[in-house]
Amino acid sequence: MSPDPVGATFAALADPTRRHVIGVLSGGQEASVSELARELPISRQAVAKHLAALADAGLVESSRQGRETRYRLTPGPLTDAGAWIDRVGSEWDSRLGRLRRHADTRPRSA
Amino acid sequence: MSESVTREIVLPLEREEAWRVVTEPDHLREWLADDVEIELVEGGQIEIGWDGGGRRLGTVETVEELERLVFRWHPEEPGPDHIETTVEIGLDDAGDGTRVTVVESGFEALEPTSLAGCTAVSTWIWDVRLGACGDLPLMLAR
Numbered sequence: 001m002s003p004d005p006v007g008a009t010f011a012a013l014a015d016p017t018r019r020h021v022i023g024v025l026s027g028g029q030e031a032s033v034s035e036l037a038r039e040l041p042i043s044r045q046a047v048a049k050h051l052a053a054l055a056d057a058g059l060v061e062s063s064r065q066g067r068e069t070r071y072r073l074t075p076g077p078l079t080d081a082g083a084w085i086d087r088v089g090s091e092w093d094s095r096l097g098r099l100r101r102h103a104d105t106r107p108r109s110a
Numbered sequence: 111m112s113e114s115v116t117r118e119i120v121l122p123l124e125r126e127e128a129w130r131v132v133t134e135p136d137h138l139r140e141w142l143a144d145d146v147e148i149e150l151v152e153g154g155q156i157e158i159g160w161d162g163g164g165r166r167l168g169t170v171e172t173v174e175e176l177e178r179l180v181f182r183w184h185p186e187e188p189g190p191d192h193i194e195t196t197v198e199i200g201l202d203d204a205g206d207g208t209r210v211t212v213v214e215s216g217f218e219a220l221e222p223t224s225l226a227g228c229t230a231v232s233t234w235i236w237d238v239r240l241g242a243c244g245d246l247p248l249m250l251a252r
Contacts, residue, residue, distance in 0.1 A: 096210070
């Protein structure tokens with residue numbers, strides 16, 4: 001069964017290093033992988049991996065500037081109440097889809 | 111902004127069977143979540159988990175057999191989604207089957223100006239400094 005999508009968003013934040021990355025980006029500044037690696041006790045490769053996970057969760061965005069890629073925080077998925085309620089709605093859509101399929105397998109009582 | 115989510119579905123089941131499907135753990139595990147424990151009495155405890163991640167805890171509010179089940183639930187882990195919402199599952203006759211209506215409400219806590227929303231985000235932030243709580247209404251704005 002697919003994970004609770006809202007919970008999955010926060011699962012991306014369960015990792016302390018990823019929270020640290022967000023902390024560094026939270027000043028509203030954009031940063032490159034190299035700049036973040038200087039701020040954090042991890043390698044550039046590890047920073048890139050964590051940024052990819054955060055990007056998958058919609059929490060950071062990247063943009064190409066010249067030869068480097070810069071990242072910035074997009075906390076919208078965490079804080080946009082409307083989008084939140086839409087997600088709750090789609091969760092119920094999938095649950096009720098499963099409910100319908102489950103009900104279709106039930107023998108109908110007389 | 112709508113502050114509740116409403117969905118309905120008509121099942122090809124008699125009312126008694128539909129009631130079992132929406133209240134018994136063995137059935138709930140087929141559609142609601144992978145792991146479901148529910149004490150079907152008012153004040154009863156609910157524990158729900160998804161294999162892919164996420165757990166929710168809750169309390170049964172109302173049990174009107176064959177008619178209505180109401181419970182409150184919230185995520186187990188702290189986070190900005192750590193608000194308690196209310197889920198009402200209602201049954202009524204619909205032609206040859208039973209209509210199941212689900213209403214989840216209580217999202218007011220997510221309103222931009224809500225102190226609860228602010229507190230929820232603050233709780234989650236831990237060492238992550240997304241800003242003082244005074245700045246949060248700006249972040250929370252759509």
